[in-house]
Amino acid sequence: MRSLPLLFLGIFFTLAFSWTGIVLVSNVQLRDLDPATSTLVNDVQEPISGVTYDKNGAEMMGNNMSGDVVHPQVKSGSALRGQEVYEQMGCLYCHSQQVRRAGYGSDIARGWGQRQSVARDYVLEDRVMLGTMRTGPDLANVGLRYDANWQFQHLYNPKITSPYSIMPPYGFLFEKQKISDVTGPSDDAITLPGDWALDEGYELVPTQRARDLVAYLLSLRQDYELPEAKFEQ
Amino acid sequence: MSSQSPTLLDSLSPTAERQEALRARLSEVDRSMRTPGTFFVVAAVLWLMVGTLFALLTAIKFTNPSFLGHTEIFTFGRVRSAHLNSVIYGWATNAGFAVGLWIMARLCRTRVRHTRILMAGAVFWNLGVIGGIIGILKGDMVAVEWLEMPGYVTPLLAISFALIGVWAIIAFRWRQTDHVYVSQWYILAAFFWLPWLYTTAQILLVFEPAKGVVQSLTNWWFAHNVLGLWLTPLGLGTAYYLIPKVLGRPIYSYYLSVYGFWTLALFYNWAGVHHLIGGPVPAWVISAGTVASVMMVIPVVVVAVNHHMTVVGLHRQGWRSPTIRFIVFGAINYTIVSLIGSAMALRDVNLSTHFTDFTVGHAHHGLYAFYTMIMFGGMYYMLPRLLNREWPSAFLIKTHFWMTALGILLMVNVLQICGWIVGEMMNQVTQDGTVAYTFQQIVEFRVPWHWLRSVSGFMITIGHFAFFINVVWMLFRPSKADQPSQPTLLTRPTAEANA
Structure with missing residues (x-):
């Protein structure tokens, strides 16, 4: 040679x-x-x-089948922008987005999904982020588990909703502002429980990026059946 | 070392003249590599320190998540990716350029003629990586593992790589020897494989993203092959060159080295998809990846036998040489990490190790305990020959060795033991179908292990500072007069050896 x-x-x-x-x-x-x-x-x-x-x-x-809805569906504009925020923050490195089948791991027993994830679930994604690490829980169906308010509180500081959490806080996605004397509290202001409340006269509002990110997180749901993937009992 | 002080017997030998001519030729080669080689080493060492800093920030964030938590550019996901990219494309790749090109030039007995072209590639490569790290920190990260550097720097990296890598091919094409040594194959192949991998991955993941999970498959084909087909061949090529060189004994078996090379080339490149076991990808790809991963046992055992048989009986001489101490440590860990890797590709084992720190430990085992240690060894041998100076401090070399060796062993053990237990906790389901441990219990279980990991990282950092100081000291030492003329050894030649 x-x-x-x-x-x-x-x-x-x-x-x-x-x-x-x-x-x-x-x-x-x-x-x-x-x-x-x-x-x-x-x-x-x-x-x-x-x-x-x-x-x-x-x-x-x-x-x-004619007349039936096809899945997965195209994400809204806000959710698509939120996907970019998810990418830029490196959420991928601690959170997977894939449910393993029943009998291989405990994903379904943990309530992370009703069925295993299949290739068809990802065909419309610009950026497929299956992930290889679960420092935090799987997010393939996180949109089914929590509402927007929980997500905002959790992003602002994860310890509000999960005191044991080691997730970093994303306070820079929020703004503290003085409550307006004219229009009163903002409709978007986040409610914060007891210890976390801001000073009197101030409120916490999410930036556009935080709203987009939450829209993306809420769009993460594999709550439909596909020909090759039916719900587990 | 005998090469420094010819014995009486050497001077009588009829082949001594040829030896002299060879030595003259090699020192010519060394002189031509002096500027680029030194540049790559200095760049690599600086990146090593930058990568270590990012690693420390990441470690602190694990135990104290709000540390620098209000600064967007230092959020965990970005610092972690900055760490990975600075150690892979900064440290490991620059080190591979330095040692790999130098070994190639030496084995081919060819001088590097147009150093300026090589230097331009070197400068632009490093500018590209700097731009990439800044891009990651400011939020232009591409969320694909091992490809985080934004699309606006990657063409620059590709062109720079071409300007650098072409010298390996030129050296091989115009080599002055009949014989081709196994290190030359490894290095030549590595310089060819990386650009192919990188271009494919860039096109299918960054510029024209493929559909659905084809992205994930391409991602792991690429990422695992950066280790398998770029860094591993460079590491093995270096070990194959330096073990016989320093110990003065030819490699045990030529045929084993041929066999080891081609089986590695054939099997390693299929292995990467084992990162997707259990995932939403075609089952046949996973099966093929698992088979290839297990087949990797063949090249690994072949290389292990070949290296072991070369070193056997010369342990004392090896222990004295900084180069051999690091390289043997790396070669032993290559065997161990590869066998663990093959086991991890089995579905039953992967069930526990996947998604845990076990994989993180494995990555550090391969990249640090194997590759990085071998590159340290290579630099300890190369730099004195490029600069015509000896290492200033044996104490710093020893500190470097012990801190990094013990540090990485602690880190790998901590991450893999913790990862295995976490995997078992995650998967355990009680008889009524509920999970045995909540996620909270698992997160809390990991906390003391994170502290232990920080301790191991701190030890490695001390080792890196020792190396850094030694390199800087060597480069900027003022006068040549007070320098030792003998190689810096870690133990004194023993009395009975002198008697």
Whole structure:
């Protein structure tokens, strides 16, 4: 193995092997995955549970049921901006967004989801953040667990809602302001419990980024069934 | 070392003249690498200190989350990513450029001719990483693990890499030797693999993001291969060059080294997807990744046997040399970390280790206990030859070795024991289908382990300061007169060896 071209070919083909397998083939395999209704039907609107044949005898994978809603759905503008805040703050490094199947880990027993996450759940995401660390809980369904007020309090200082938490506070996403003498307290002001209340005459309002981030967190919900993923009992 | 002081026997040997010519040639090569080599080392060491600072901030935030909590640029997610990117693309990559290019040039017996082009690449690479770290801190982070540096610096990094990496290929193409040594393959392959990985990952993740979980698959194909196909070959190439060089004994088996190289090339690049076990990705990819991860046992054991058989019986000489002390520590840890890694890819084991500090411990085990320690060893050998000076202080080298070696062993143990227990706590479900431990109990369980981790990080920091002081002292030592002419050894040659 002394010649550069021969060595080079070896070096080239070894990496080309996994590049083809992991990157190219999975791209081809998942390219046509689109949002779907909870059940697929054949060409005469009968529900099917796998590959079937149309009237010409050709294999068909099934169509969406007409009149039913397809999932996942496109996020709102605010939630999409919130996704960018989530990226910029590095939430990914402590929170995963994937539910593992029942029987493999305790994700479902922990109430982190009603079913396992599947590839179709992520087809509309600009930035897929499955995550590899759970310093904090999984967030695939966090939108189902808490309301906006809880999220604002928790982001302002996680110890308000979870005294044991080691999550960093995001106070810089909020503004302390004097309550207006003219219009009175702002509609957006966050209620803070006892010890955390601000000085008399001041209120805490979320910035636009905090509102977007909370909109994103509330949009995280895999509360629909897909042909390949049904709720666990 | 015999190379410094020829014995009577050497002077009688008929091959001595050829040895002299070779030594002259090597010192010419060393001279041509002097400026770029020193630049890369200094840049690497500065990045090491920056990365250590970010690591300390991260550690403090784990035990005191509100520390610097009101400053957006120092929020946990960004500091953590700044740490990762400064140690991977700053420290580890600059160190690999320095040691890898120098070994390549030496083995090919070729001088680096247009040093300015190489230097331009070196300067722009480091400017690119600085821009990337600033970008991460100010909020332009790309939320993809190992690719956090924003899209506006990555083309600069790619071009700089090309200007640097091409010298490895030029050296190999115009080599002055018939024989090709295994280190040359590792280094040549590494310099070819990284740009391919990086370009693919940038295109499919940053510039034209792929659909859905193809992003995650590409992400882990890339991230694991930065370790597997860039840093690992550089580390192994360095060990393969320096162990025989310092101990004066040829590598145990040529055939084992061939076999080890090609099995690593074939299996390592499939392994990365084991980071997605249990995730929403096609099951066949995970199975293939698991198989490849387990197959990695072959190259790892082959390399371990080859290195061990080369060192065996020469432990005392090795212990005396700073280079060998660090490199043997790194090589032993390469074996251990790789075998643990293969085990972690098994679904049953991964169930506990995934999503916990076990993985974090594993990453530090590979990048620090293996790669970084080998690079320290490489620099201890290379820098005196580039600068024609010896290391000023054996005490600082010893401090460096003991603090980093014990520190990293403590860190890996703390993270992996804690991670394993956390994994077991997380997954335990009682008979009525509820979880045995609440999330709160798990978070509270981790607290004392975080403190222990900070202690280990503090030890490593002391080691880094010792290294930093020694490097600066060596560079800026004023007069040459009072310098020792003998290599700096860690123990005195023993009485019976002299007798």
